[in-house]
Amino acid sequence: MSTLLEVSGVSVTFDGFRAINNLSVQFAEAELRAIIGPNGAGKTTFMDIVTGKTKPDEGRVIWGEKNLSLLGMSESEIALQGIGRKFQKPTVFEDQTVRQNLAMALKNPRSPLAVLLHKKTKSNAERIEAIAEQIGLTDSLTRIAGELSHGQKQWLEIGMLLAQDPRLLLVDEPAAGMTVEEREKTTDILREAAKTRAVVVVEHDMEFVRRLDCKVTVLHEGSVLAEGSLDHVTSNQRVIDVYLGRSHA
Ligand SMILES: Nc1ncnc2c1ncn2[C@@H]1O[C@H](COP(=O)(O)OP(=O)(O)OP(=O)(O)O)[C@@H](O)[C@H]1O
Numbered sequence: 001m002s003t004l005l006e007v008s009g010v011s012v013t014f015d016g017f018r019a020i021n022n023l024s025v026q027f028a029e030a031e032l033r034a035i036i037g038p039n040g041a042g043k044t045t046f047m048d049i050v051t052g053k054t055k056p057d058e059g060r061v062i063w064g065e066k067n068l069s070l071l072g073m074s075e076s077e078i079a080l081q082g083i084g085r086k087f088q089k090p091t092v093f094e095d096q097t098v099r100q101n102l103a104m105a106l107k108n109p110r111s112p113l114a115v116l117l118h119k120k121t122k123s124n125a126e127r128i129e130a131i132a133e134q135i136g137l138t139d140s141l142t143r144i145a146g147e148l149s150h151g152q153k154q155w156l157e158i159g160m161l162l163a164q165d166p167r168l169l170l171v172d173e174p175a176a177g178m179t180v181e182e183r184e185k186t187t188d189i190l191r192e193a194a195k196t197r198a199v200v201v202v203e204h205d206m207e208f209v210r211r212l213d214c215k216v217t218v219l220h221e222g223s224v225l226a227e228g229s230l231d232h233v234t235s236n237q238r239v240i241d242v243y244l245g246r247s248h249a
Pocket residue numbers: 014015017019037038039040041042043044045046
């Protein structure tokens with residue numbers, strides 16, 4: 001499968017501290033990837049670099065089949081390329097219904113081309129129904145978002161991002177604050193979403209990562225320490241020493 005995003009030799013220094021250190025990592029189209037690593041490993045900074053919030057001191061960030069560099073682009077230009085980001089805290093319009101939230105997300109398609117394509121295929125009403133089903137909120141479409149559970153709000157926000165049809169979706173610690181049932185549903189939603197786009201999940205919860213059942217990248221001190229299946233990386237002695245032996249194991 002072809003590469004969607006290539007981060008190559010990237011470094012970032014904050015006040016003399018190298019938060020990202022010669023980082024190289026690649027993501028394919030339509031793949032699910034978990035990124036784990038101890039506090040301060042550089043996971044958030046990595047996402048900040050991809051979305052354009054932080055500009056690296058050196059290295060390359062190459063996107064798509066045209067090999068575009070993301071480094072010269074603003075955050076909004078990068079979003080228009082099809083890179084969506086879900087922060088840890090849910091941000092939905094609390095006083096609007098689930099349907100209204102999804103409708104608003106559909107009103108802001110990331111490109112005029114996306115509007116044309118969607119008009120040709122499905123109406124907005126049909127798309128809202130399809131997304132609601134994907135995020136398990138079909139029965140809650142008329143509910144006010146502020147009344148949803150924490151997990152349901154997270155799903156709604158994921159649905160709002162999916163409405164923008166991103167090619168890459170970055171998701172920061174989705175399991176935090178969720179019940180066991182909500183976590184299970186969340187892994188199902190992310191796995192399904194990753195069938196048609198790349199989904200990169202930063203997560204500390206190892207049970208959650210196990211359920212994602214995907215390739216795992218372990219970051220440590222701003223570089224990739226190990227990569228492969230969860231069983232492969234968790235049997236790596238250095239991963240055990242720097243991460244699993246600590247409180248997040
Ligand atoms: N704007 C900044 N200024 C100074 N230092 C920063 C800045 N942003 C991040 N850092 C430092 O860079 C390192 C990497 O931080 P980052 O937040 O990317 O780690 P993380 O892997 O996301 O950690 P966590 O699991 O705690 O969220 C940390 O030591 C952090 O203190």
